[in-house]
Amino acid sequence: MITQDDNQFVYFANNEGLLEFNGSNWSLYPSPNETIIRSAKSIGDRIYTGCYMEFGYWKRQSNGLLKYFSLSKNLKDKILDDEQIWNIIDFDQWVVFQSLNQIFLYDTKTSRFKIIHPKSAISRAFKTNDGIYYQTYGEGLFEIENGTGKLISNNQTILKNKIVNLFSKDGGLLIQTQFNGFFNFSDGIISKWNTEADTDLLNSSIYSSQQLNDGAFALGSVSNGIFIISKEGKLLYHITQNKGLSNNTALSIFEDFDKNLWIGLDNGINCINLNSPVRSFSDDTGILGTVYTSILHNENLYVGTNQGLFYKKYNSNEDFKFISGTKGQVWSLFSHKGTLFCGHDSGTFIISENNSRHIFAHSGTWKFETVPGQEDLLLQGNYYGLSILENKNGQWNFKNKIDGFDYSSKYFEITKSLEVYVSHEYKGVFRFQLDKNLTKTAQFDTYKNPSKGKNASLTQFNGNIYYSYKEGIFKLNKKTKQFEKQEDLSQVFKKDDYTSGKLMVDNSNRLWFFTKNYINYFSFGKLSSQLKHNIVPIPSSLTNSMLGYENITQISNSIYLIGTTDGYYTLNIDELKFNKYKISMSSITVNKTNENLQFASIKGPSDFKFAENNITFSYTVPEFNKYINAEFQYILEGSQETWSEWSTKPTINFKNLPAGDYTFKVRGKIGNDSSENVASYSFTILKPWYRTNLAVFIYMIILCIMAYFINRAYKNYYHRQKEKLIEENNRLLEIKELETEQQLMKIKNQQLEDDFESKNRELAASTMSLIKKNEFLSRIKDDLKKDSEEGSRNIKSVITTINKNISEEDTWNIFKDAFNNADKDFLKKVKALHPTLTPNDLRLCAYLRLNLSSKEIAPLLNISVRSVEIKRYRLRKKMELAHEEGLVEHILSI
Structure with a gap:
């Protein structure tokens, strides 16, 4: 259901x-x-x-x-x-639930139930204007009265036929059966109601039906699709799988508020837009192909495709017929003075009913234009330039090619002065002047501006030549011969994505072109000559046209045929009137970052936590036309100042909204008609817990406490600094005292050093004195020895006395005492470092300590200088000094 x-x-x-x-x-x-x-x-x-x-x-x-x-x-x-x-029916305050065995009557006011138990199985329950009925197998038709079933009829017609539905008619009932069509039931009498579909209904098993708002009947069959019969019994439509249904088993039928017909199929759901201004013809066989052009000529509808030229009687249900000889690509159809011309990949054909005559075969033909002032001449654009067709004695034939211009002329226009403008997709726009005989052109000019463009187009509209490509729409200035951009017209490409610059003019002087989301046309207003922009909200994704080869043909005053890649559809612009729809919020979801969505109340106003600041709004306009898309525009007051661009997307997501108050508003638009309301929703993103009033109060308390402790800390700090300063001053005083003491120590040390130096000098002086004394005594002794050789006893006595005065031992003892006074513990240190040294070695070390030379040491030891050198050598050996290490330097370093 x-x-x-x-x-x-x-x-x-x-x-x-x-x-x-x-x-x-x-x-x-x-x-x-x-x-x-x-x-x-x-x-x-x-x-x-x-x-x-x-x-x-x-x-x-x-x-x-x-x-x-x-x-x-x-x-x-x-x-x-x-x-x-299996079935639910509403009647007054009652809701009826029907199974195959019993009927439950639910009173919505009292919430109580009544139950009807028929004797046999229930076929189906029905509702009419006057009551509720049900049919049981083998018993007949019953009506529910006072909560019980009352037999209305057990006529053989009712007993033998399964009733699919009942309808009120002329005070009686209209019975629709499964296999035998309709019967009238009035005052207990049953009679057949004949319709145009009776033959088809006899061969179809009808399973579902509904009477439509206009009184017609929609019948759904098990295997033969949908029948729509007028209230007079005329067959209006028979829609099957090969005409668009997903399958031929229609288990339920429902007409909505907009008079769309919903079909519940065996597998899937279909919606038929019975009152749509759009009617589609889809070629599932592939025989017809992509429609590139069409025309209504002599009550026949001709369509030119990539497969050839086809025709059929207009407004008939017959199939299209192929016109022999036209196999291949058809580019254009043109009617002039009762003759139909066909621009073809193979050249030019003249079409008569279902026959074709090939009149030009030198090149493929793009399009045709009349020559101003010469009705018997036509200018045609070919793959290689342009050529002239001429009518002589009622026969159209090729006359001549235009010499001097050989480029492809897919789009061209000719003025009254025989000036020709040609648009070439890859080379740009050309202009040249034809001679009076329409045979040649002397030269041609190429426009630098506007430049070439993909899917560009050129056409003549209301006496002016227009050029269109992705940069906008340009109009030819007749005086300057230059193209000037029309800002008001070019705004269309800015507001909607460019797909094609193809321009087409219909018989009612409307300028048509296609964009991504719309079919557009410009027309003249009734009260002014200013162009009025009109849109048909059919997107290119649904029109399914070949980009750059879009085509629209005016079939009647209001009906247009638009070619697609698999057929065509017709558009009645007089019926492009849309109901005033109401836009509504369908859902509002919020979520924390990287967490699942949570549905919020759509009634508002609402408060959301600061962490739940990712909000998605879903909204809708309940419009179910296949070719008409609703568009939406929104504004979030508190975050943005202007309305958004129109979009077909029914959702919008706002991420990481800051705390504050917001009002979301959305409105819809179908075609040029806006929704009757603006849906709004107010909400607040709460401040985070650390920015709430309580948090601010706590912050103030904490601030006061911090101020107290900071003040206390500062006091303690300055107290410590004061104590530290005092301590540092005391330390400085101590340091100064220490420095004074050190200064005194330095003075004392200096005095000691001076004393040491003085004693060393005295020692050296005394040592030198001893040396000189000993030298003096030795000289005296030597002189006396010379005299003693003569034998004087007294002299020998003097020599003995001298020997006693220059005794080595006495001299050393005197020196040792003086040396120890000057350089304490030196001899002990040397003995400790070199235990093998003899007293004589220590004596030599002491003399060397005083930096005495070998010549000065010799008298002190009472030996020769050579002996001193030998002693020094032996001393080095005992001290185990390296060859490069000096003996005196070693001794001085101890």
């Missing part, structure tokens, strides 16, 4: 649960007991559903989601085993 609520959202009983479509998004609500939902009915603000041994209703919550409430939970003992609810 299919149903629609007051918001115009559509609901479907689905294998997996309750399926909701709001015009923008699909939502699935799982079945309450994981079984197939068989029936659904919207009544008030509730969606009633029935499934396997369960029925109840869904109600929308504040967050926009539906929640299920069971009605059958208190009737478990009344529900039969394996029972399913």
Whole structure:
């Protein structure tokens, strides 16, 4: 079953649960007991559903989601085993749940149930203007009165036919059966109601039906698609799989508020826009191909495709017929003075009904234009330049090629002065002047501005030549012969993405072109000559046209044919009137960064935590036309100052919103008509906990405490600094005292050093004195020895006395005492370092300590200088000095 609520959202009983479509998004609500939902009915603000041994209703919550409430939970003992609810009907305050075995009547006011138990199985229950009926197998047709079933008729026609639906008609009933069509039932009499579809209905098993708003009947069959019959019995449509249905088994039919026909198929859902201004013809066979051009000529509709030229009677259901000889690419169709011309990859053909005559084969032909003032001449654009067709004696034939210009002339226009403008996609725009005989041109000029462009186009509109490409639309200045950009017209390409610059002019003097999201046309206003921009909100993704080869042909005053890659569709611009739709919020979700979405209340105003500052708004306009897209524009007051650009996207996400108050507003637009309301939602992003009033109060307390402790800390600091300063001053005084003491120590040390030096000098002086004394005595002794040789006893006595005075031992003892006074413990240190030294070695060390030479040491030891040198050598050996180390330096270093 299919149903629609007051918001115009559509609901479907689905294998997996309750399926909701709001015009923008699909939502699935799982079945309450994981079984197939068989029936659904919207009544008030509730969606009633029935499934396997369960029925109840869904109600929308504040967050926009539906929640299920069971009605059958208190009737478990009344529900039969394996029972399913196949149908739901509303009548006054009652909701009727119908299974194959019994009928539950639910009173919405008292929430009480009545149950009807027929004797045999129920075929189906029906609702008419006057009451509720049901048919049982083998018993007949019953009407519910006072909570019980009352037999209305057990006529053989009713007993032999399964009733699919009942309708009120002329005070009686119209009975629609499964195999035998319709019957009238009035005052107990049953009669056949004949329709144009009776033959088809006899061969079809009708499973579902509904009477439409205009009184027509839509019938869904098991294997033969959809029949739509007028209230007079005329067959309006027979729609099958090869005409667009997903499959031929239509299990349910529902007409929505906009008179769209929803079909619940064996597998899938289809929506038929019965009142759409757009009618499509899709060629699933591939025989027709891509439509590049079309024309209505002599009540025949001709379409030129990449497969050739086809035709059929206009407004007929017959198939297209191929015109022999036209196999290949057709570029254009042109009607002039009752003759139909075909521009083809193979040249030019003249078409007569279903025949073709090839009149030009030198090159492929792009298009045709009349020569101003010469109705018997046509100028045609070819793959290699331009050429002239001429009408002589009622026959059109090739006349001549225009010499001097050989470039492809896909788009060209000719002025009254025989000046020709040609647009070449890869070379730009050319201009040249034809001679009076239309045979040649002397030269041609190439425009530098505007430049060449992909899918560029050139056409003549209202006496002016226009050029269009991605940079905008340009108009030829007739005086300067230069193209000037039309800013007002070029705004279209700025507001909508450029796809093609193809320009087309219809018979009603409208200038058509295509952009990404719209079909556009300019027309003249009724009260002014200013161009008016009109849009048809059909995006290029749905039109499915070849970019650069879009084509639109005026079939009648209001109907246009637009070619596509797999057929065509027609557009009635007089019916491009849209209902005033209401835009609504479908859901609002918030989330913390990298966490799951949480649904928020859509009623507002709401407060969100600071961490929940990622907010997604979903909104919709419940518009279900295939070719018409709704557009949306929003503003977030508190964050942005202007409305956004129009977009077909039904959601918008705001990330990392700062704390503050916001109001989100969104409005919709279908075509040129805006939604009747602006949906708004106010909310607040709360400050983070560390910026709340309580936090600020706590901060102030903490600040005061900190100020107290800082002040105390400063006092302690300055107290410590004062003590430290005193301590440093004391330390400085101590340091000064120490420095004074050190100074005194230095003075004392200096005195000691001076004393030491003095003693050393005295020692040296005394030593030198001894040396000189000994030298003196030795000289005296030597002189006396000379005299003693003569034998004088007295002289010998004097010599003995002298020997005693120059005794080595006495001299050393005197020196040793003086040396120890001057250089304490030196001899001990030397003895400690070199235990093998003899007293004589120590004596030599002491003399060397005084830096005496060998010549000065010899008298002190009473030996020769040579002996001193030998002693010094032996002393080095005992001290084990290296060759490069000096003896005196070593002794001085001890």
